[in-house]
Amino acid sequence: MSKDASRADTRTVVSGATRMTPSEAFVETLVANGVTEMFGIMGSAFMDAMDIFAPAGIRLIPVVHEQGAGHMADGYSRVSGRHGVVIGQNGPGISNCVTSIAAAYWAHSPVVIVTPQTGTNSIGLGGFQEADQLPMFQEFTKYQGHVTNPARMAEFTGRCFDRALSEMGPTQLNIPRDYFYGEITCEIPKPSRLERGAGGENSLNEAAELLAKAKFPVIISGGGVVMADAVEECKALAERLGAPVVNSYLHNDSFPASHPLWCGPLGYQGSKAAMKLISQADVVVALGSRLGPFGTLPQHGMDYWPQNAKIIQIDADNKMLGLVKKISVGICGDAKAAAVALLARLQDRELACDASKAARAQKVADEKAAWEKELDEWTHERDPFSLDMIEEAKGETPFSGGEYLHPRQVLRELEKAMPEDVMVSTDIGNINSISNSYLRFEKPRSFFAAMSYGNCGYAFPTIIGAKCAAPHRPAISYAGDGAWAMSMMETLTCVRENIPVTAVVFHNRQWGAEKKNQVDFYNRRFVAGELENPSFAEIARSMGAEGITVDRLEDVGPALKKAIDMQMNEGKTTILEIMCTRELGDPFRRDALSKPVRLLDKYKDYV
Numbered sequence: 001m002s003k004d005a006s007r008a009d010t011r012t013v014v015s016g017a018t019r020m021t022p023s024e025a026f027v028e029t030l031v032a033n034g035v036t037e038m039f040g041i042m043g044s045a046f047m048d049a050m051d052i053f054a055p056a057g058i059r060l061i062p063v064v065h066e067q068g069a070g071h072m073a074d075g076y077s078r079v080s081g082r083h084g085v086v087i088g089q090n091g092p093g094i095s096n097c098v099t100s101i102a103a104a105y106w107a108h109s110p111v112v113i114v115t116p117q118t119g120t121n122s123i124g125l126g127g128f129q130e131a132d133q134l135p136m137f138q139e140f141t142k143y144q145g146h147v148t149n150p151a152r153m154a155e156f157t158g159r160c161f162d163r164a165l166s167e168m169g170p171t172q173l174n175i176p177r178d179y180f181y182g183e184i185t186c187e188i189p190k191p192s193r194l195e196r197g198a199g200g201e202n203s204l205n206e207a208a209e210l211l212a213k214a215k216f217p218v219i220i221s222g223g224g225v226v227m228a229d230a231v232e233e234c235k236a237l238a239e240r241l242g243a244p245v246v247n248s249y250l251h252n253d254s255f256p257a258s259h260p261l262w263c264g265p266l267g268y269q270g271s272k273a274a275m276k277l278i279s280q281a282d283v284v285v286a287l288g289s290r291l292g293p294f295g296t297l298p299q300h301g302m303d304y305w306p307q308n309a310k311i312i313q314i315d316a317d318n319k320m321l322g323l324v325k326k327i328s329v330g331i332c333g334d335a336k337a338a339a340v341a342l343l344a345r346l347q348d349r350e351l352a353c354d355a356s357k358a359a360r361a362q363k364v365a366d367e368k369a370a371w372e373k374e375l376d377e378w379t380h381e382r383d384p385f386s387l388d389m390i391e392e393a394k395g396e397t398p399f400s401g402g403e404y405l406h407p408r409q410v411l412r413e414l415e416k417a418m419p420e421d422v423m424v425s426t427d428i429g430n431i432n433s434i435s436n437s438y439l440r441f442e443k444p445r446s447f448f449a450a451m452s453y454g455n456c457g458y459a460f461p462t463i464i465g466a467k468c469a470a471p472h473r474p475a476i477s478y479a480g481d482g483a484w485a486m487s488m489m490e491t492l493t494c495v496r497e498n499i500p501v502t503a504v505v506f507h508n509r510q511w512g513a514e515k516k517n518q519v520d521f522y523n524r525r526f527v528a529g530e531l532e533n534p535s536f537a538e539i540a541r542s543m544g545a546e547g548i549t550v551d552r553l554e555d556v557g558p559a560l561k562k563a564i565d566m567q568m569n570e571g572k573t574t575i576l577e578i579m580c581t582r583e584l585g586d587p588f589r590r591d592a593l594s595k596p597v598r599l600l601d602k603y604k605d606y607v
């Protein structure tokens, strides 16, 4: 028998009611759902099932810390559209995953977390590694399947996989560890995949009427466009309307950057062109977007949300319609099907905006050109603190020699050196946020930012997971030095498991994003913000990866290209450490802070 034939046999699922063990029922259901990789750390709790992962064609990728496994599953699912699967030891192995499952929840990732639990014969007795594992994830899962009887193992497993995709978010499969053992008769459920429609006829008709009368329609292309594989349909709708398309916050891959109607992202450190254009809209189509509150905050001193525009919101989750922004029409539907349905209604109709198509196209081109020019000239930050830090850096030499670089210039050079078909993940931090202006993509499932949960330490494990799902694509993560140190131990996973990626670390010796708040609101009283680190390139080398320290602007692009070459052609992971000044761009949440008030005399100077 050929190798392929034996693999095909392995991946064939037993059919009909069959005598098996619960471990076999669990593993067969994983196979039925197409699982080929899982992330986690081994443990006695699920060893009986783990023992047959390999013959079932499933690779369990061992990580350094279970939080990393959760992020890897998230990245894996975001790039592939398939489930990401995490597993760990009951108790601590599972509680280690809480942050990453929360992050996956807010990234709308179909992650299944398998949580073996204390055995039923000792639940409640305070034994070893005991924890009530359902409340931990309650807030961050779309469904929690608790196996109440070993005979129902396949049923609950299958439902967790179904619900993760139908609700686009993490689900939890909780299994008392003694329930892996025994003998049962069961059938392996066939995966059920929800077919979504375009939305209700009335709401689609109403939306088409608004669009037919619109003079300056603008489309927001959201995460739902990526998830529904709807870029082509979004493009067709935009072209019919001649409408500028802006990306929703952190969904820069939801519309191709080379398209004439693309304007860049809204939100924190987004595109001024996008903001100026949407501020003129009389009708906005939010296609596949929940219009999250953080994504439309004022930026660059502009409160750009068009208060008087009619908003058409399309989301697959009805609970998102009108939740954050006041809307005129809400369509509960699939982004792809809805875009097709709207286009069909507008295709052969005369539209109010037809007459101004050329003029609007010119406006889009002009705004984009102006923003590019501004970015080119924006070589460093110009606020008083940043100017002080730039001055300070002139008198210092990094440990590597060379000089400290301006983050914006570094980001521009990285942008220019990006390989084709790249996947990029970004972390939470000041320089990472600024990178939003410089990350452009041609195809969906290419950009994996830490979404609304906003945890530092997200980007690196996430790109490792993405690389597992798409080994043929170049994979790059961005992180600040603080966030990097939280996650860098997963370099060992890259080396040990042969998963080559490129990690860019912006080494500015501080928890910069939070220090920015101390600059703006606390009179530069810095508390716990400084990070005097050793060389991260050197640490990387000691872990068996490559390490490059960059301290000259002209080296940024070549260093990235070299790292990508080593990733794609030699299977090597490289940590690219870029020495940056301490200058800081605009803060995250100016809206959420206020100047300190002190009532006690002894603190009166702290204002």
Ligand SMILES: Cc1ncc(C[n+]2csc(CCOP(=O)(O)OP(=O)(O)O)c2C)c(N)n1
Pocket (backbone or CB within 6 Å): 428, 429, 430, 431, 432, 454, 455, 456, 457, 479, 480, 481, 482, 483, 484, 506, 508, 510, 511, 512, 513, 514
């Ligand atoms: C897990 C976690 N802890 C703390 C924070 C708060 N926080 C947000 S940004 C930031 C600073 C990030 O510093 P760094 O990674 O060095 O990037 P920089 O801002 O310096 O570019 C911190 C501490 C967070 N978002 N997540």
Ligand SMILES: [Mg+2]
Pocket (backbone or CB within 6 Å): 429, 480, 481, 482, 506, 507, 508, 509, 510, 511, 512
């Ligand atoms: Mg930093």
